[in-house]
Ligand SMILES: Nc1ncnc2c1ncn2[C@@H]1O[C@H](COP(=O)(O)OP(=O)(O)O)[C@@H](O)[C@H]1O
């Protein structure tokens with residue numbers, strides 16, 4: 001599904017990713033954990049094609065295609081989804097308008113028929129209910145006035161509507177209380193736990209992994225994957241901390 | 249009485265004098281005048297979309313409790329200026345919403361002069377300017393509050409959006425307030441398109457030109473929000489957004 005090889009990337013001339021390699025197969029959930037400043041968000045933005053994040057070496061293939069050669073909106077249409085650590089506010093553009101435009105843009109790009117207003121609203125209602133987000137909130141401008149937790153749930157509503165093949169979720173769990181964490185965890189499972197899909201969860205905490213069970217756990221430090229293992233690695237990190245586990 | 253303006257006239261300081269020379273003097277110095285009877289409503293919209301320099305001047309006198317609701321879109325491809333002067337009787341209201349939009353090497357401007365001559369009148373001006381190329385968008389908004397015009401409530405808001413480096417926006421609010429019990433709010437900001445919002449939209453599959461269109465429509469919306477006639481509002485939006493098709 002996703003193959004990252006020896007990825008080097010810089011922001012403003014400063015190298016952040018320093019030879020990162022990682023492979024995700026269909027049907028898998030991988031978790032990336034790592035200390036603050038390790039480059040986790042940088043990795044997610046590089047995969048999402050954010051301007052200013054420059055790849056200087058290495059390659060990324062997504063379903064056999066060169067992901068880095070695609071524009072950000074083409075990556076979305078190809079089935080790539082990025083859940084933002086800090087979802088962006090867009091005053092004056094409603095969630096409904098934004099998401100309908102997004103979904104239909106993707107469908108057109110893939111040569112599919114756009115959804116009608118009615119079809120879209122039905123889909124949006126279903127996904128909002130799944131994430132327990134009030135449908136009224138989807139009529140308001142994108143993320144404007146949303147609490148931290150509402151923004152994260154809105155990211156997952158968007159993921160539900162757009163139905164991607166691969167989701168990279170950057171600290172989707174931060175800012176969520178215990179109840180919201182459960183809703184979001186179950187939402188991720190419902191939307192993404194399918195044999196043809198894959199998820200890369202970026203997180204600091206074990207707690208999201210109690211709901212969305214990873215097949216593989218990686219530690220990212222100083223721009224590289226320094227250790228990989230099974231779910232037990234996350235538990236070990238929780239108990240011993242990064243320094244100890246990385247030294248071992 | 250009438251004289252041709254010069255660069256030393258405050259209200260003409262940003263005008264394009266080369267273009268102005270080609271406009272008939274009567275048009276530059278004359279007024280079309282309308283008196284609105286007490287309690288009556290004057291609803292007017294202007295679309296300035298000419299290819300030759302144009303100056304239009306409207307002078308309105310509002311009777312007690314009368315309203316002037318004036319909306320304008322200036323998309324001209326040559327120098328174009330709309331001037332509106334309104335004198336308010338007690339409890340009258342003057343609403344102005346204006347959009348200045350376009351590229352080229354063109355100056356587009358609105359001038360309003362709001363004369364709160366009597367108590368308890370209200371006024372509101374909202375102007376949005378979007379420019380590219382080497383175009384400039386100007387708004388000169390003067391508010392005079394006479395000594396006995398207590399309980400005046402006047403508001404003025406200008407926002408400029410520059411899509412390219414060579415474009416400019418000038419706002420010149422001018423308040424002359426002689427009464428003490430008045431509310432006078434004004435704001436003026438100039439900025440660029442929000443890059444993070446554009447990227448967020450792209451990450452969801454929206455192509456860059458569509459994202460730009462949505463963001464600019466949202467930016468302009470405040471200027472036409474007070475226009476209750478939805479068909480007329482849509483017509484003005486269409487004029488404004490059609491100009492955008494020519495943008496780089
Ligand atoms: N816009 C930027 N300009 C320069 N350096 C940045 C920028 N964004 C992030 N960095 C740096 O990149 C490194 C990795 O940051 P980030 O990817 O956000 O880490 P993480 O998500 O793992 O906490 C940090 O040292 C951070 O200071």
Ligand SMILES: [Mg+2]
Nearest residue numbers: 040041042085
């Ligand atoms: Mg981060």
